[in-house]
Structures are given as C-alpha cells and as structure tokens.
Amino acid sequence: xxxxxxxxxLLGSVVFAxxxxxxxxxxxxxxxxSAISTAAGFGLMQVLVGVLLLLPGPENTVxxxxxxxxxxATSAIGGMALARAGYLTGSPLVAGTSPDQLAEDAxxxxxxx
Numbered sequence: 001x002x003x004x005x006x007x008x009x010l011l012g013s014v015v016f017a018x019x020x021x022x023x024x025x026x027x028x029x030x031x032x033x034s035a036i037s038t039a040a041g042f043g044l045m046q047v048l049v050g051v052l053l054l055l056p057g058p059e060n061t062v063x064x065x066x067x068x069x070x071x072x073a074t075s076a077i078g079g080m081a082l083a084r085a086g087y088l089t090g091s092p093l094v095a096g097t098s099p100d101q102l103a104e105d106a107x108x109x110x111x112x113x
Contacts (some may be wrong), residue, residue, distance in 0.1 A: 001053050001054075001056075002053070002054060004050075004053055005050045005051065005052075005053030005054035006050065007050070008046045008047070008049050008050030008053065008056070009047050009050035009051060009054075011046050012042075012043045012044065012045070012046030012047035012048075012050060013043075013047070014101075015042055015043030015046065016039050016043045018035075018039070019035045019038065019039030019040075019043065022035030022036075022075075023036060025109070027094045028082050028091070028092065028093060028094045029083075029086045029091045030083050030086065030087075030091075030093065030094075031094070033079050033082050033086070034079065034085050037075045037076060037078065037079030037080070037082075038102055040071060040074050040075040040079075041071060041075040041076065043108060044067075044068070044071050045071070045072070046067050048064045048067055048068055049064065049068075051064070052064045079092075
C-alpha cells in the first residue's frame with residue numbers, strides 16, 4: 001500500500017507540474033483555465049487518495065472524501081466562471097476557435113424578467 005500511495009502522490013504532483021507548464025505555454029486564457037481546473041480536480045484527487053493510503057483511518061477517509069467531492073464540484077464551476085469572466089472582459093480567443101457560441105448568444109436579444 002505504501003508504494004501505491006507514494007506513486008499516487010507522485011502522479012498527482014506530476015499533474016500539477018504539467019498544469020503549471022500549461023499555464024506558461026498554452027496560447028490563451030481559456031486553455032490555461034482548462035489546464036488548471038483539470039489539475040485541481042484530477043491531481044488533487046490523486047494526491048489525497050495517495051495520502052489516504054499512506055495514513056489510513058476512518059477520520060482520514062471522511063476528510064479525503066469530503067475534500068475530493070468539494071474540489072471536484074468547485075473546480076469545474078470555478079473554471080467555467082473564470083472563463084466566462086475572461087470572455088466578458090474581452091480576452092481574445094485563439095485564432096481558429098470555432099464555434100464562438102457566446103458571441104452567437106450575445107447577438108440574440110434575451111428577454112428580461
């Protein structure tokens with residue numbers, strides 16, 4: 001179990017390092033946000049499961065499950081909110097991005113409540 005735990009912690013760390021590299025190398029804010037939110041969900045889950053294997057116990061299991069569920073729920077929502085905020089403030093898309101569905105939605109008048 002120790003070997004699997006250490007391997008998961010290492011793999012999660014590699015996911016975070018890859019996301020950090022993506023922040024530096026990816027072409028626009030939207031792909032950078034995607035890299036970070038994916039790493040936040042997937043990488044943290046691997047690290048927490050790895051630590052749980054290294055330090056098993058009922059209290060650590062509950063903490064890990066709660067942390068994983070909350071992280072998976074909030075990283076997706078947070079990533080979408082950041083991407084939408086970037087779009088609404090005029091952050092440019094990479095050339096060739098298709099379709100630009102938000103631009104299509106902005107052209108259609110929305111009914112006011």
